[in-house]
Amino acid sequence: MSPALVVFLVIGTIAVASSILVVAMRNPVHSALFLLLTFLCVAILFVMKGAEFVGAVQVLVYAGGIMVLFLFVVMLINVRHLPDERVLSNFWKGGLLVGLAVFLLFFTMVRPGVFHDPAASDQALRTTYTYRHRKVIQPNGTVVRKLIRRGKVVGNSEAVGMALYTDYLVPFEVASLFLLVAMIGAIVIGKRELSAIEEENIPSYMLERSETEHEVKEAMSA
Amino acid sequence: MLEAVPTTEAYLMLSGTLFAIGLVGVIIRRNMITVLMAVELMMNAVNINLVAFSHRFASLEGQIFTIFIITVAAGEAAVGLAIIIQLYRLKSTINVDEARELNG
Numbered sequence: 003m004s005p006a007l008v009v010f011l012v013i014g015t016i017a018v019a020s021s022i023l024v025v026a027m028r029n030p031v032h033s034a035l036f037l038l039l040t041f042l043c044v045a046i047l048f049v050m051k052g053a054e055f056v057g058a059v060q061v062l063v064y065a066g067g068i069m070v071l072f073l074f075v076v077m078l079i080n081v082r083h084l085p086d087e088r089v090l091s092n093f094w095k096g097g098l099l100v101g102l103a104v105f106l107l108f109f110t111m112v113r114p115g116v117f118h119d120p121a122a123s124d125q126a127l128r129t130t131y132t133y134r135h136r137k138v139i140q141p142n143g144t145v146v147r148k149l150i151r152r153g154k155v156v157g158n159s160e161a162v163g164m165a166l167y168t169d170y171l172v173p174f175e176v177a178s179l180f181l182l183v184a185m186i187g188a189i190v191i192g193k194r195e196l197s198a199i200e201e202e203n204i205p206s207y208m209l210e211r212s213e214t215e216h217e218v219k220e221a222m223s224a
Numbered sequence: 225m226l227e228a229v230p231t232t233e234a235y236l237m238l239s240g241t242l243f244a245i246g247l248v249g250v251i252i253r254r255n256m257i258t259v260l261m262a263v264e265l266m267m268n269a270v271n272i273n274l275v276a277f278s279h280r281f282a283s284l285e286g287q288i289f290t291i292f293i294i295t296v297a298a299g300e301a302a303v304g305l306a307i308i309i310q311l312y313r314l315k316s317t318i319n320v321d322e323a324r325e326l327n328g
Binding site for chain 2: 075
């Protein structure tokens with residue numbers, strides 16, 4: 003057993019166990035912390051496959067950003083925990099069945115030896131390419147401009163950054179636009195109805211609405 | 225440089241397991257926050273697949289896709305949590321079985 007395999011087995015076991023606990027825990031704060039553990043294990047797995055930059059992004063964005071967002075929302079809406087409240091949905095048997103079916107499907111599709119692994123060469127994951135036109139004189143005398151590609155071994159971060167800013171520039175900009183739209187959407191959806199200054203001059207329809215709500219509550223309690 | 229002893233199949237099996245667990249969580253849980261966490265778990269399983277194949281085929285495209293998936297997951301988490309907050313303000317519950325009316 004090589005050290006890499008031992009690391010993979012340990013980290014994979016921790017990832018699977020903590021992801022089961024994410025689903026199984028009653029308290030959402032516990033679920034969020036086990037999800038954090040899963041994300042860190044997955045980041046280690048990324049680094050083992052030669053994706054150092056993606057592993058760093060995983061730790062920064064998932065473990066740093068998204069988990070803080072989840073914990074913030076859990077703290078914000080502090081749900082009362084009734085001890086006899088049911089955790090599972092009505093159709094949990096069907097859900098377990100579907101999960102088992104998907105699991106068996108993946109395991110029958112991915113048997114060992116399906117993909118014949120070549121010798122490990124993660125050098126291509128750390129290479130940036132520069133393109134250059136060069137005039138080449140053909141044997142019959144004509145001059146042809148040829149595109150020469152030259153690879154240079156740097157680091158994984160530099161290679162990913164080079165690919166993002168050259169070949170994938172348009173998706174990169176679309177992703178920035180997407181993040182802007184998601185931010186505006188989250189702010190608009192999550193904002194409160196009225197601020198303190200607006201409370202003083204409430205429009206009439208708001209007063210009517212609160213009056214109807216009051217009447218409905220009285221009618222229901224009576 | 226690590227040798228390729230944890231093979232691509234091992235990574236695919238691990239990611240399939242994580243995906244199945246996330247799918248079970250999405251279906252059987254009633255707490256909406258936990259359902260969103262299970263969705264993030266499934267996205268992570270897909271990312272493991274992409275990185276494993278990126279290493280297998282010695283190509284950077286898988287890692288680029290993974291970065292874009294992480295971006296989309298961040299936006300999805302932000303909007304989903306905003307919707308959860310608004311649902312809690314409206315119905316004072318985050319149970320997915322309770323939210324079944326189309327008119328707020």
